[in-house]
Amino acid sequence: MNVRVPAKINLCLGVGPVRDDGYHPLATVYQAVDLHDEVRATGRDDDQITVSVHSEMDVRSEISVVPDGDDNIAVKAARLLRERTGISSGVDLSIRKVIPVAGGMAGGSADAAAALVACNEVWGTGLSRPALEVLAAQLGSDVPFLLHGGNAVGGGRGETVSPVLARGSYHWVFAMAHEGLSTRAVFAEFDRLNTGAEVPEPVVPDALLAALRAGDAEALGAALSNDLTEAAFSLRPELEDTLSIGIEAGALGAILSGSGPTALFLASDEAHSLDIAFALSSAAGCADVVQSRGPVPGARVG
Numbered sequence: 001m002n003v004r005v006p007a008k009i010n011l012c013l014g015v016g017p018v019r020d021d022g023y024h025p026l027a028t029v030y031q032a033v034d035l036h037d038e039v040r041a042t043g044r045d046d047d048q049i050t051v052s053v054h055s056e057m058d059v060r061s062e063i064s065v066v067p068d069g070d071d072n073i074a075v076k077a078a079r080l081l082r083e084r085t086g087i088s089s090g091v092d093l094s095i096r097k098v099i100p101v102a103g104g105m106a107g108g109s110a111d112a113a114a115a116l117v118a119c120n121e122v123w124g125t126g127l128s129r130p131a132l133e134v135l136a137a138q139l140g141s142d143v144p145f146l147l148h149g150g151n152a153v154g155g156g157r158g159e160t161v162s163p164v165l166a167r168g169s170y171h172w173v174f175a176m177a178h179e180g181l182s183t184r185a186v187f188a189e190f191d192r193l194n195t196g197a198e199v200p201e202p203v204v205p206d207a208l209l210a211a212l213r214a215g216d217a218e219a220l221g222a223a224l225s226n227d228l229t230e231a232a233f234s235l236r237p238e239l240e241d242t243l244s245i246g247i248e249a250g251a252l253g254a255i256l257s258g259s260g261p262t263a264l265f266l267a268s269d270e271a272h273s274l275d276i277a278f279a280l281s282s283a284a285g286c287a288d289v290v291q292s293r294g295p296v297p298g299a300r301v302g
């Protein structure tokens with residue numbers, strides 16, 4: 001059973017004051033993009049759950065290592081499904097990793113969403129999508145969106161997902177960094193930088209929703225926003241140069257994806273996206289440049 005699952009970007013990421021449970025309230029618009037991991041699940045005769053990871057990515061630091069044991073979030077997803085359905089079957093999971101690790105594109109969350117869908121099929125546990133979404137929220141803030149796909153507003157700590165009226169297909173360029181960034185560390189830096197300040201409750205900007213409703217790429221580019229930018233720049237100053245290079249190359253908008261360090265650039269069409277990709281390819285902080293489209297569906301068998 002093979003499941004393809006997309007990466008996500010945040011078209012806006014509003015971050016509120018830290019909650020008592022350590023999480024931050026978010027007001028975000030997710031978009032699933034055409035950059036996919038694949039998770040293959042093969043049933044076993046015993047109750048073992050194993051995982052193997054296949055990737056051609058450069059691993060430069062601990063944060064970019066994908067665990068190949070119980071710490072892998074796909075394994076956690078399989079265990080959670082088994083626990084909640086009371087079955088005792090095992091499975092071999094094989095992950096083909098394309099989404100950058102610790103890149104702010106929810107690669108781990110994507111694998112967790114895919115593992116839920118794949119194991120639900122292989123084990124015949126028959127959980128509905130809404131039931132899988134409940135499990136997804138326990139695995140991570142952005143796992144429910146990876147089941148959903150398309151465009152969606154994210155609330156709560158990111159786990160509540162509601163559809164958004166949207167038109168159009170967008171051309172994106174992603175600049176991948178040499179080393180990943182820890183989501184937890186970026187939120188901690190956000191808190192440090194806001195010590196003593198009154199952080200307002202986050203909202204999704206009306207201009208962004210209007211741009212999506214109209215399918216207006218230029219207006220969308222102007223409305224992109226990310227409250228974690230300053231915190232990510234503070235931990236990785238060179239990211240500011242990467243964004244500037246894309247803006248100078250004429251991008252309609254440029255922001256970091258989630259907690260970074262992947263940078264996103266919106267282009268008006270294929271040729272424009274090639275120009276931006278070319279300009280970024282020689283940037284010192286840029287390990288890889290990828291052209292992509294969004295929105296695309298969430299985790300699907302196939």
Ligand SMILES: C[C@@](CO)(OP(=O)(O)O)[C@H](O)COP(=O)(O)OP(=O)(O)OC[C@H]1O[C@@H](n2ccc(N)nc2=O)[C@H](O)[C@@H]1O
Nearest residue numbers: 022023024104105106140141142157158183184187258259
């Ligand atoms: C920031 C976002 C934006 O979409 O994306 P990434 O940059 O990770 O891709 C997500 O909210 C990340 O979601 P996810 O990666 O599932 O995070 P989780 O496992 O739930 O949380 C990891 C850690 O991030 C911090 N965290 C996460 C979400 C949130 N709303 N507030 C937080 O403070 C907490 O310190 C938490 O321990």
Ligand SMILES: Nc1ncnc2c1ncn2[C@@H]1O[C@H](COP(=O)(O)OP(=O)(O)O)[C@@H](O)[C@H]1O
Nearest residue numbers: 063072073101102103104105106107108109111
């Ligand atoms: N299947 C997985 N794929 C990627 N990372 C994983 C996976 N399982 C666990 N991890 C751990 O989760 C961390 C965050 O990964 P990821 O979801 O790629 O980043 P982000 O939260 O920035 O989108 C990584 O540092 C890695 O150690």
